[in-house]
Amino acid sequence: MPSVFVQGRPVASYPPLAPEARRGSVRRITEVGEEVLHKPCRDVTEFGPDLAALIDDMFLTMYVADGAGLAANQVGVDLRLFVYDCPDDDGVRHVGHIVNPVLDPLDPAGRRLLDEGEGCLSVPGAVMDVPRPDRAVVRGQDRDGRPLVIEGTGYFARCLAHETDHVNGQVYLDRLSRRERAQALRQVTDRRDEVFARRAANTEALSG
Numbered sequence: 001m002p003s004v005f006v007q008g009r010p011v012a013s014y015p016p017l018a019p020e021a022r023r024g025s026v027r028r029i030t031e032v033g034e035e036v037l038h039k040p041c042r043d044v045t046e047f048g049p050d051l052a053a054l055i056d057d058m059f060l061t062m063y064v065a066d067g068a069g070l071a072a073n074q075v076g077v078d079l080r081l082f083v084y085d086c087p088d089d090d091g092v093r094h095v096g097h098i099v100n101p102v103l104d105p106l107d108p109a110g111r112r113l114l115d116e117g118e119g120c121l122s123v124p125g126a127v128m129d130v131p132r133p134d135r136a137v138v139r140g141q142d143r144d145g146r147p148l149v150i151e152g153t154g155y156f157a158r159c160l161a162h163e164t165d166h167v168n169g170q171v172y173l174d175r176l177s178r179r180e181r182a183q184a185l186r187q188v189t190d191r192r193d194e195v196f197a198r199r200a201a202n203t204e205a206l207s208g
């Protein structure tokens with residue numbers, strides 16, 4: 001089994017950071033409560049240098065924040081796309097971007113839910129258990145508009161579902177009970193400063 005998949009395809013070798021990150025700039029990450037995170041994003045209709053530059057910025061911003069995935073509305077851009085660099089439960093690394101992602105509906109009879117820890121760069125410092133299917137298939141396009149299908153299992157399936165939720169205007173807190181949501185927001189209060197200090201240190205290290 002190859003250990004790295006890029007844009008859904010196996011590659012022989014790959015650098016620790018996606019090459020996009022070297023061309024990108026760090027953007028501010030939006031936080032839960034900001035409107036752009038709580039309404040469905042617009043379809044991408046223009047494929048060109050502006051879209052490619054946005055993807056570059058999103059990769060670097062994701063790495064600086066130690067994230068496994070990042071949607072465009074998490075950098076304040078109201079468009080349907082996300083980037084990821086995420087392991088699955090078999091130790092395979094998955095790296096890429098997808099534009100206009102749509103999650104395949106799963107047959108409820110055949111799906112298995114995993115109730116495991118999940119965090120979000122827009123809910124800094126909180127980790128909560130969220131039930132998610134153990135498999136996900138996302139259909140969309142790449143930055144040049146070519147059709148793209150990405151499949152994932154385990155933690156990577158969780159990432160694909162989480163990021164597709166973002167472009168649909170949902171955050172994972174929306175999948176929790178009121179009590180769990182309050183618990184997550186208390187974790188943010190406790191850990192937010194620490195998370196931002198680490199992001200600042202990473203920004204320094206990665207732009208040095």
Ligand SMILES: [Zn+2]
Binds near residue numbers: 119162
């Ligand atoms: Zn998120």
